[in-house]
Amino acid sequence: MTFFEELNQIIPKKQISKNQTLLEQHSRDESYHQPCLPEAVVFPASTAEVSEIMKLAARHQMPVVPFGYGSSLEGNIIPYSGGISLDFSLMNNIITLRENDFLVTVQPGVTRSQLNKELKKYGMFFSVDPGADATLGGMAATNASGTSAVRYGIMRDQVRDMEVVLADGMVIHTGSLAAKSSSGYNLNGLFVGSEGTLGIFTELTLRIHGISEHTLAARASFQTLDESVQAVISLLQAGIPIARVELVDEESMKQINRYSETDYPEGPTLFLEFHGNKEGLKQDVALTKELMDDHHCSALHFESDTAAMNRLWEARHHVAYAYIHNHQGKKQMVTDVCVPISEMSGAIRDARKAVEASGLPGGIVGHVGDGNYHIILMVDPENREDLQQADKVNEHIVTYALERGGTCTGEHSVGVGKKKYQEKEHGDALLVMRKLKQALDPNGILNPGKVLP
Known part of the structure; x- marks a missing residue:
């Protein structure tokens, strides 16, 4: 048969x-x-x-x-x-909530908004926020992160255990419910980010967090990209427990205003969010104002109203859709590199020059609190010159990142687009990865052609 x-x-x-x-x-x-x-x-x-x-x-x-x-x-x-x-759209059930352990077990088809809607009833939330309403199985497969990683960590930090079906049909668990373990190899770390090339996730046990007593958002405008990035470094050095800090460059602010019908200042902008108790936030806000002034912030606006904060973050999350909407007939190419924090200022400055030299419409956004940034380039997928220019920009910023101890992908993972950089980034470690793939998937049937060149 x-x-x-x-x-x-x-x-x-x-x-x-x-x-x-x-x-x-x-x-x-x-x-x-x-x-x-x-x-x-x-x-x-x-x-x-x-x-x-x-x-x-x-x-x-x-x-x-x-x-x-x-x-x-x-x-x-x-x-x-x-x-x-x-x-996995039929496997979208929240299986078990262990609120006293701050853990939840879900099937892979559950989306992050679906999970957070349920968790809100218990005063809790799931922290990883990549912007898109992705499934949790997909987020684990790509080791997603997003706007809140600077405080709460990336997807790999949230996974306590997974049920995984291997290429031969065997079902295994990769961890336990315990907060820590020194037993055996770290299989959670191996499978998270493997993009379905080593096994298929059928259950995930994830860390969840209590919703903070108070939340405050802010928008800070600057004259230059350098000043905005240096302001972030100062915030981190001061030890302010910032929950989110996002950079949006001048061109991207223009796209936001056109798409979201907002009237934000069209210069390099930081979107910030603070979580904590009322008194603690007062101190954080006071110190943040001082640090922003030190870096010549031209406008600093705080929001405590829930609707206003939602509008602010919707605008940030919809940057990519703003570019698509404002450039009909084109597709987006989104780059994704991560560098050490100390290299962020030079990296962003260099990226802006690369975009301008390409002649393509595009802008820069970034999770600057952890050194991760993206260039959004608008290309005609049928235009060879567009694709060549976009690839040239991508190649340039990846090389820049790798030469400074960074990585070719901070959160989008490898897929097919970043395969060609794997040998340059990992060297002989790539041989170990190939041996793992061969051991777990000897016939190469699990998502073939991805990750490994």
Whole structure:
């Protein structure tokens, strides 16, 4: 029997689709990378079904690409080797909430907004905020981070345990419920960020946090990018427990105003957020004002009203969509590098020059509190000159980052877009990665063609 004939005996036919529209939806992510259709989209409803699907795929050497929400930015979920796209939208249950342990166990199809809506009832929240309403399985697969990483950490810091189905159908757990362990190898660290190339996540146990007594947001405008970045470094050096600090350059502020119908000053801008108790925040705000003045901040505006804070962060989160909306017919290419904090000022300055030299519309945004920044470039995917210029910008800033001890991707992960930089970044360690891939996926059926060059 063929793979699909056997598959029909494992799961209900309604969970297998070759509908052209569905195939096209699973052929692309939100990047500029070329789409490619899977042979079918399969919707598992349980870990047991995923295990049986993988056993069958191993026998037939059928490629399997896990699919969450399709919001990745480096072609991570595009099935270039064909095979099946494993869509986890049916596995979207919050399984267990252990509020006294500050832990929650979820299926991979749960989105972060879905989880936070439920956690809010208990005065808690999940901290990783990449902007897109991605699935938690996808966020773990790419080791996502985002605006709140400067205080709460990245996705890898939140994962306590995972249930993983391996390429041969074996089901394992990678951790425990304990806050720490020195037992065995750190499998959580291995699987988080592996992009579905080593195993498929079917459950995740994640750290959650209590909602702060008070939250305060701020917007700080500057005359130059240098001054804005140096202001962030001063904030960190002063030990202010800032929850979010985001940089948006002048061009991106213009896009925000056009898209969100706001009237923010169109210069380099920091978006900030503070969490804490009332008295503690007073001290943090006072010191922040002093430090902003030291770096010639031209305007500092605080927001404590929930609606106003939401508008502020919606504007920041919608920068990419603002560029798309304001450049009809073009696709976005979003770069993603991370450098040591001490290198941020030079990196941002150099990136701005690279954008201007390319002649492409684009701007810079960044999670400057941890050295991570992005260039948003608008390209015509059918225009070879556009793609060459965009690739030249990407190559330039990656080289700049690697030469200064940084990384080619801070949070978008490798996919296909960053494969060519892996050897330069990792050297002989890449050989170890290949051995791990060979040991766990000897037939190369798990998301083939991703991560490893």
